[in-house]
Amino acid sequence: MQLLDGKIVSQSVKNTVREKCETLKKEGGKTPHLAAVLVGHNGASETYVASKVKSCEEVGFTSTLVRLEEDIDEQGLVAVIEKLNADEDIDGILVQLPLPKQISEERIINIIHPGKDVDGFHPMSIGKMVLGLPTFIPATPYGIMLMLEHYRIETSGKHAVVIGRSNIVGRPVSILLNSNANPGNCTVTVCHSRTKDLAGICSQADIIVAALGIPGFLKADMVKEGAVVIDVGITRVPDPTKKSGFAIKGDVDFDAVAPKCSYITPVPGGVGLMTIAALLMNTLNACTQK
Numbered sequence: 001m002q003l004l005d006g007k008i009v010s011q012s013v014k015n016t017v018r019e020k021c022e023t024l025k026k027e028g029g030k031t032p033h034l035a036a037v038l039v040g041h042n043g044a045s046e047t048y049v050a051s052k053v054k055s056c057e058e059v060g061f062t063s064t065l066v067r068l069e070e071d072i073d074e075q076g077l078v079a080v081i082e083k084l085n086a087d088e089d090i091d092g093i094l095v096q097l098p099l100p101k102q103i104s105e106e107r108i109i110n111i112i113h114p115g116k117d118v119d120g121f122h123p124m125s126i127g128k129m130v131l132g133l134p135t136f137i138p139a140t141p142y143g144i145m146l147m148l149e150h151y152r153i154e155t156s157g158k159h160a161v162v163i164g165r166s167n168i169v170g171r172p173v174s175i176l177l178n179s180n181a182n183p184g185n186c187t188v189t190v191c192h193s194r195t196k197d198l199a200g201i202c203s204q205a206d207i208i209v210a211a212l213g214i215p216g217f218l219k220a221d222m223v224k225e226g227a228v229v230i231d232v233g234i235t236r237v238p239d240p241t242k243k244s245g246f247a248i249k250g251d252v253d254f255d256a257v258a259p260k261c262s263y264i265t266p267v268p269g270g271v272g273l274m275t276i277a278a279l280l281m282n283t284l285n286a287c288t289q290k
């Protein structure tokens with residue numbers, strides 16, 4: 001069993017981004033600039049956005065954090081995004097999800113300028129991805145593909161099972177794994193809460209992507225010997241032994257599943273780190289492709 005180490009791969013992607021950013025600046029180009037919008041005080045969202053801003057600094061980008069109160073109305077948030085859309089110095093806009101219930105995430109995603117949609121959630125970006133056209137790929141699926149590429153994991157002709165069909169991870173990763181590309185060319189089965197015999201389907205998989213958000217869901221008897229297991233779960237569970245009061249748990253019962261795998265991602269230290277690296281790559285592209 002080999003660990004798919006998010007620390008190593010994300011650092012390698014960040015190094016590439018940093019070098020490209022330095023070259024860009026030396027040649028008189030503009031410094032990539034990411035605007036992150038955080039609404040309210042959700043603890044997990046605060047942590048993610050802080051990491052994204054810190055990572056921008058590490059690679060030489062400019063970042064702007066726009067903090068808004070939990071009770072802002074939809075029109076107020078629309079006005080903020082329209083201003084960022086019109087601001088020529090801003091290359092990428094990221095609105096951290098989830099949003100408070102008075103705001104339609106769909107409406108907000110729709111008004112982000114597609115050229116600044118570094119999260120890849122806009123219908124235009126998703127449509128282009130489905131058609132195999134160059135576009136922004138959602139950060140977590142993109143990070144997973146970068147990880148498979150880094151470890152040169154053979155995907156062509158393999159049976160990939162994706163558990164979860166969210167717009168952010170499950171659905172886009174199923175499209176990427178199935179597309180005519182490398183990595184890609186998998187035969188993909190997408191499982192979800194209504195799937196019958198989920199365990200039976202998983203146990204036929206060469207590659208499993210667990211993205212359902214239930215800690216420890218994937219058990220050893222659901223995994224074929226030699227499978228590649230990608231754990232996208234990042235649930236906070238109470239843990240009094242930790243200073244923060246919680247531990248981060250993945251969707252995979254790691255200790256039981258790992259011995260059966262050829263490759264597996266740890267949590268933390270796996271896919272989560274790749275998400276940020278992929279976002280930086282999208283932001284760099286947003287800056288250079290204007």
Ligand code: GUN
Nearest residue numbers: 094095096097098119139
């Ligand atoms: N919430 C959970 N994952 C993501 C992500 O990749 N981007 C944004 N904007 N919000 C998220």
